[in-house]
Amino acid sequence: MIAAVILVSGAWPWYVAGPAIGLFVPALLIVGNAVFGVSSCLRHMCAAVVPSKAEYFRYDWKKTGLWNLLFVLGILAGGFLASHFGGAQNVAISEATRLSLAKLGIHDFSGLAPRELFHWSALATLQGFILIVGGGFLVGFGTAYAGGCTSGHAISGMADLQFPSLIATAGFFAGGLIATYFLLPLLL
Amino acid sequence: MINEANRAPASPTQAPWALLAYLLLGVAFGVVLTKSEVLSWFRIQEMFRFQSPRMYEIIVSAIVVAAISVQLIKRWGAKSISGEPIDVPRKALGRGIRYAAGGIIFGLGWAFTGACPGPLFALVGNGITVMAVAILAALAGTWLYGVLRPRLPH
Numbered sequence: 629m630i631a632a633v634i635l636v637s638g639a640w641p642w643y644v645a646g647p648a649i650g651l652f653v654p655a656l657l658i659v660g661n662a663v664f665g666v667s668s669c670l671r672h673m674c675a676a677v678v679p680s681k682a683e684y685f686r687y688d689w690k691k692t693g694l695w696n697l698l699f700v701l702g703i704l705a706g707g708f709l710a711s712h713f714g715g716a717q718n719v720a721i722s723e724a725t726r727l728s729l730a731k732l733g734i735h736d737f738s739g740l741a742p743r744e745l746f747h748w749s750a751l752a753t754l755q756g757f758i759l760i761v762g763g764g765f766l767v768g769f770g771t772a773y774a775g776g777c778t779s780g781h782a783i784s785g786m787a788d789l790q791f792p793s794l795i796a797t798a799g800f801f802a803g804g805l806i807a808t809y810f811l812l813p814l815l816l
Numbered sequence: 817m818i819n820e821a822n823r824a825p826a827s828p829t830q831a832p833w834a835l836l837a838y839l840l841l842g843v844a845f846g847v848v849l850t851k852s853e854v855l856s857w858f859r860i861q862e863m864f865r866f867q868s869p870r871m872y873e874i875i876v877s878a879i880v881v882a883a884i885s886v887q888l889i890k891r892w893g894a895k896s897i898s899g900e901p902i903d904v905p906r907k908a909l910g911r912g913i914r915y916a917a918g919g920i921i922f923g924l925g926w927a928f929t930g931a932c933p934g935p936l937f938a939l940v941g942n943g944i945t946v947m948a949v950a951i952l953a954a955l956a957g958t959w960l961y962g963v964l965r966p967r968l969p970h
Contacts, residue, residue, distance in 0.1 A: 634847065642870050645852030646877030652845055654885035659837045660829025661896045663904060664882075666934040670958040678955075684962035692827045695838045700937050702842020707941025709843065710850035717942075719856045724867040729858070741857035741930055741944055748946045763928025764936070764950030768957025770922025771933060773968065774915050775907060777922060778932040781915075782875065785907065787882035792907040792915045799919015800926060801864075807927035808864040 635713040639720070653784055662695050665780030667771035669693070669700040684772075732816040745816075755815055774799065829898045849938040857930025864927055914970040925954075 640648070656662040672693030675685040711717070718738050726737060734742045750756025771777040774796045776785060782800065785793025828834075849855045852874060863871035888894070889902050896902055909915075926932050929950050931939055936954065939947040961968075 634851070637851065639853050640851045642852075642873035643877060645848065645854070646874040647881040648848045649845075649852065649854075649874065650878035650881030650885070652841065652848075653882035654889060655841055656828075656838070657886075657889060657902045657904070658894070658896055659841070660831075660834040660898060661900055661902055662828035662838065666932070666937075667958075670933065670954055671962070673955055674959045674962060678959055680959065680962060682962040682965065684965050685959075691830070695828050695830055695835060698835055698839040699842035699845070700934075702839045702844075703846040703849065703934055703937040704941040706843040706846020706848075707850050707855075707938035708846075708943075709941075710847045710938075711942040714850070717850070717853070719853050719858045721858045721862045722868045725858065725862040725865060728865055728867070729861060737858065739944075740853070740855060740939065740942060746857065746930075746944055746946055751946065751949065759928045760946060760950050761953045763925045764953030765957040766921050766925030767929060767931075767933065767936070767950070768925075768954030768959075769961050770918050770920070770925055770957070771954075772918070772958040772961035774918025774922055777934075778926070779934055781919075783878055783882055784904070786879045787886050788904045789883070790907050792909050792912065795912055795915035796919040796922075799916050800923040803920040803923020803925075804860075804864045804927040805923075806920070807924045808861065811924070812927065 632713075635709060637714070639717070649783065650787070653787055656699075660695065662699075663780070664784045665696075665776055666700060666703070667768075667777035667780060669696045670768050671772060672697055732812060734816070758815060770803070829896060829900065831898065834898070845934065846938045846941055849935055850942060855931055855935030855938045855942070860927065860930040910970050914968075917969075925957075 653664045656664050672689045675687065675689040717740060719740060736743050744750065745756055745759055751760060774781065776796060778800065781793040781796040786797060853859050854871065854874060859871055862868045886904060894902055936947050936951050
């Protein structure tokens with residue numbers, strides 16, 4: 629019943645969304661001492677399937693990573709449930725953002741991401757290829773180098789007042805601002 | 817110098833019931849990522865352009881709730897369900913280069929794809945299936961890091 633209400637609800641206000649995200653940190657710790665973080669699943673998948681002599685991938689991925697792989701599988705299923713029962717979602721971004729993005733040539737604001745750029749047919753275009761393949765590559769390289777992503781550093785690490793996570797989070801925003809103000813205008 | 821990433825990751829409880837709990841928590845997190853719209857390329861652009869406080873309100877309130885929870889867990893000496901003491905491992909600072917450089921590289925990718933790793937998986941679930949290609953590219957990125965790791969400054 630509650631689950632059904634949650635699924636059909638529209639976009640949540642920030643004061644529901646933010647605390648809901650934060651609660652995954654204690655929930656995972658209490659279940660089994662698991663530290664909330666998503667990107668280590670990439671390392672586990674590499675360790676599991678890609679043969680490599682690199683020391684970074686030589687550990688028992690099942691013992692340390694099975695929990696994380698299941699968590700990520702759940703995320704995929706949760707996204708499916710939310711879209712399947714919640715209906716198509718249009719994101720009510722600000723008028724200022726619409727104007728800024730229109731200047732970059734984006735006119736379709738339906739769905740969660742611009743259809744012109746995030747669709748299979750877009751892979752054949754230079755813009756789509758760079759955003760999807762290039763962007764994905766940078767996410768995977770960067771998160772492994774930094775030792776965590778937005779969940780592991782910006783939420784878990786910051787919540788535990790860890791200085792390295794503050795540096796990483798500042799880096800996330802620095803990179804995002806560089807891409808937004810310098811690279812995307814060149815690319816789009 | 818002890819480099820924490822040289823060690824294998826810590827091992828959480830992986831009893832069958834716990835594995836089921838992680839899966840279900842993942843499902844819940846996928847729903848939350850979708851309902852909060854933090855997986856939307858449009859929202860990420862709005863955030864980096866400082867055109868709405870929404871993403872900042874979400875991130876800050878998430879950190880505050882998580883921080884209070886972790887403090888309470890530490891103060892009470894709370895144990896996990898299987899009875900082990902809860903401990904959040906410290907990240908070694910070292911020279912700090914990895915956090916700054918890796919962070920910036922990650923940030924570029926975050927703005928390009930409009931998604932960090934959790935949202936990439938949630939987007940595939942949401943039917944934006946081309947994001948599976950972004951996940952494969954992210955695996956390639958992580959793999960290259962693993963190979964280049966001995967030669968990179970940390």
